[in-house]
Amino acid sequence: MFFVRLVVALVVAALPFNAQAQAEAVKGVPIFETPRFAEQDSVIFQLIQSGALDRAAQTVDRLIRRYPDAPRLHVVKAEIAISQNDTETAFGALTAASSLGYSGLERTLSAPAFRKLADDERMQALRATAPAPIAKAPFSPGRVEKGVGVVTAQNTCWNVDLARLEVVFNIPPTRRSKLISRQKDPVLARLSKMVRRGQAAGNVGDIYDNLDGQHSSLAGAKDVQLTVAKYSEAAAAKGLHYGLNEALVFNAVTFGNSSTALKGKTWRSQARHALTTRLGLIRAWQLYDNNHIYVFPEHRDHDRKADGGEGDVFPANTPLMLISKGSYGSDRRFPTAIQVILAGFKPDVKSLLTEKRLIAPTVQQIIRHGMTGIKTDDDYLSAAAHPTVFDKNNVDLDRMLDLANGLNVGSVPPRAQIALVYEVVAKGPFAALMPEDLFTTADAIARTWRDGERTKRYTLSAENSWDANNRSLTYFWRVLRGDPDKVRIEWASPDASEVQITIDWHEGMQSHEGLQSSRVDIALFAYNGVEYSALAMFSLDLPGHQRRVQPNDPADERPLSISYLPEKGSKTYSDPVIWPSRAWNDVFDYNDRGDLLGWTRTYRKGRTARFTQHGLKVLKNDSLGRHLKAKLVRYELARSKDGKPFLKEQVSDRVFVYSYSGDADWLGTPKEVTDR
Numbered sequence: 001m002f003f004v005r006l007v008v009a010l011v012v013a014a015l016p017f018n019a020q021a022q023a024e025a026v027k028g029v030p031i032f033e034t035p036r037f038a039e040q041d042s043v044i045f046q047l048i049q050s051g052a053l054d055r056a057a058q059t060v061d062r063l064i065r066r067y068p069d070a071p072r073l074h075v076v077k078a079e080i081a082i083s084q085n086d087t088e089t090a091f092g093a094l095t096a097a098s099s100l101g102y103s104g105l106e107r108t109l110s111a112p113a114f115r116k117l118a119d120d121e122r123m124q125a126l127r128a129t130a131p132a133p134i135a136k137a138p139f140s141p142g143r144v145e146k147g148v149g150v151v152t153a154q155n156t157c158w159n160v161d162l163a164r165l166e167v168v169f170n171i172p173p174t175r176r177s178k179l180i181s182r183q184k185d186p187v188l189a190r191l192s193k194m195v196r197r198g199q200a201a202g203n204v205g206d207i208y209d210n211l212d213g214q215h216s217s218l219a220g221a222k223d224v225q226l227t228v229a230k231y232s233e234a235a236a237a238k239g240l241h242y243g244l245n246e247a248l249v250f251n252a253v254t255f256g257n258s259s260t261a262l263k264g265k266t267w268r269s270q271a272r273h274a275l276t277t278r279l280g281l282i283r284a285w286q287l288y289d290n291n292h293i294y295v296f297p298e299h300r301d302h303d304r305k306a307d308g309g310e311g312d313v314f315p316a317n318t319p320l321m322l323i324s325k326g327s328y329g330s331d332r333r334f335p336t337a338i339q340v341i342l343a344g345f346k347p348d349v350k351s352l353l354t355e356k357r358l359i360a361p362t363v364q365q366i367i368r369h370g371m372t373g374i375k376t377d378d379d380y381l382s383a384a385a386h387p388t389v390f391d392k393n394n395v396d397l398d399r400m401l402d403l404a405n406g407l408n409v410g411s412v413p414p415r416a417q418i419a420l421v422y423e424v425v426a427k428g429p430f431a432a433l434m435p436e437d438l439f440t441t442a443d444a445i446a447r448t449w450r451d452g453e454r455t456k457r458y459t460l461s462a463e464n465s466w467d468a469n470n471r472s473l474t475y476f477w478r479v480l481r482g483d484p485d486k487v488r489i490e491w492a493s494p495d496a497s498e499v500q501i502t503i504d505w506h507e508g509m510q511s512h513e514g515l516q517s518s519r520v521d522i523a524l525f526a527y528n529g530v531e532y533s534a535l536a537m538f539s540l541d542l543p544g545h546q547r548r549v550q551p552n553d554p555a556d557e558r559p560l561s562i563s564y565l566p567e568k569g570s571k572t573y574s575d576p577v578i579w580p581s582r583a584w585n586d587v588f589d590y591n592d593r594g595d596l597l598g599w600t601r602t603y604r605k606g607r608t609a610r611f612t613q614h615g616l617k618v619l620k621n622d623s624l625g626r627h628l629k630a631k632l633v634r635y636e637l638a639r640s641k642d643g644k645p646f647l648k649e650q651v652s653d654r655v656f657v658y659s660y661s662g663d664a665d666w667l668g669t670p671k672e673v674t675d676r
Helices: 002-013 019-026 031-049 053-066 071-083 087-099 105-109 112-117 121-128 173-177 186-196 233-237 270-275 280-288 333-344 347-355 359-370 397-405
Strands: 142-145 148-151 156-159 164-167 207-210 227-231 248-250 254-257 292-297 322-324 419-423 437-440 444-448 455-461 474-481 487-491 498-504 519-527 536-541 547-549 561-563 584-590 596-603 608-612 617-621 627-639 645-659 669-672
Touching: 031 053, 031 071, 031 156, 031 164, 031 233, 053 071, 071 087, 071 105, 071 112, 087 105, 087 112, 087 121, 105 112, 105 121, 186 333, 186 397, 254 333, 270 280, 280 292, 280 359, 280 437, 280 444, 292 333, 292 359, 322 333, 333 359, 333 397, 347 359, 359 397, 419 444, 444 455, 455 536, 474 487, 487 519, 608 627
Parallel strands: 148 227, 164 248, 207 227, 207 254, 254 292, 292 322, 444 536
Antiparallel strands: 142 148, 156 164, 419 455, 437 444, 455 498, 474 519, 487 498, 519 536, 547 561, 561 584, 584 596, 596 608, 608 617, 617 627, 627 645, 645 669
């Protein structure tokens, strides 16, 4: 299990080389700048992998100016220089790295690229010189005083496995004598009695992390069993105290909230921001997988048009976070619910869940089971229990406490985990700019529908699901959103551990609550004979603003036309981060055999252009109307003056001519003109 988590963390973070290299990356870099440094290290690695050595070298030099005492940067500079046959620069960079305490010189020089320096006298001398000692930053676990733990440079280190900061607090068990909460609530009073009697674990060892400047903080959390995280000026200066937690992990069970949102042309809640950034959702999964769970208000991302919203505009539904219905303050009830659940577990149950990294999934299971109106297992397996956002008025603290305290060590909920076994990856000129893969984790997968097919097919697996007590599992797959006539689930294995999903093109979808939506959600639940798991989710987001004309024959996959321009008067919203606008519509042409001949593109102001089946822009036709000469077209993502992304068409100077085998040949073969 740990190996899988480690591989996912390192691959997704895209940090190069090995653990030693990552440890070296911390040297010479202020601890709170390490996450940004690691991201830049990843960029350099990608540039090297793509062969862009000059750009990689420029990036390294820029970082060296900022972090001159980071030996890792000088080693990378040497690696790039030796690849460019610049031995002088390589030697100078390695000398600088050694003088800064780099201890991996022998390992670096054993790489094939450095063999040409093996007999260099200067290199022999450098090898014989011990690296300069480097002072290590002092580290010690943070003290908790009056229920507050402060995030400082001294109690924060770089977690190599997760490629993020780790904050370590030393939480004394003597805090058990403190109150559970200073809120006046009958459920909390009942919980306090259970803790005093040893029937419930309490909150000693739990951390509460508010990320909105205490604007919507957990009530009653002053000097109680909980440890409240606060941020030093140095940590706050790097933005660690606000918004999404993308940079750090605590050494204990942690829950938190951030009643904040992003404004501007690409406005969105923090939750949607996490779902639509390169590493945002992966970072959220790392937290979920390490006993952390956070709450965010949906702000304007899940509201009726009559209330100033655009419907449900989330591109995916996941168990990795909780989203509250409403804006500022709507999230406040949920940290209280999480606190009650964490304190309400029996002591041995909480220890097991913490050890097995099952805290966050089990909290999600209990909250969804414990909402008002969710009474039976069938209710729990339905869309009603798993909305995109949750209404604070449906939080039933009494029931959630009973559900948490009712768990026993031998029957804790299993962990449903989902994997995508098969999919057809979209190809074409837009695939690199706008891949269909939104994110892939072990608990949530999301895809976008970008190509022109009328049907999508996926094979999903539950085989990575597991139970803490090794109980045998059965699996349940449910369509939580989507037209039941257009979403089909077929078992691909006798025990339903693998299923084939077929999804037809949808238009005009609605959520369970009646909001406009463009998403299909398929949930996986694992059952161990006693408890159902938290859900794992597969989501498919469709471009709700597009209009497509399909053939009358349902078996015919070819699109006849795709309209990207909004219809006059249309107010359909699609997230511009996922669905950059295009200033055209396309109508496709086919021959009698169904082969694509090309398409006609109509631009915003009525201008038209013809494209070949290969996507080349036609310059000239022959006497039969077939493509004769065309230019290569490239596309890039750009931003308009108001900051919205759009897809930009650029015609290159590369010219192609088509040749045909005879008058009956309408497809032809293109060949680039190299002598003009």
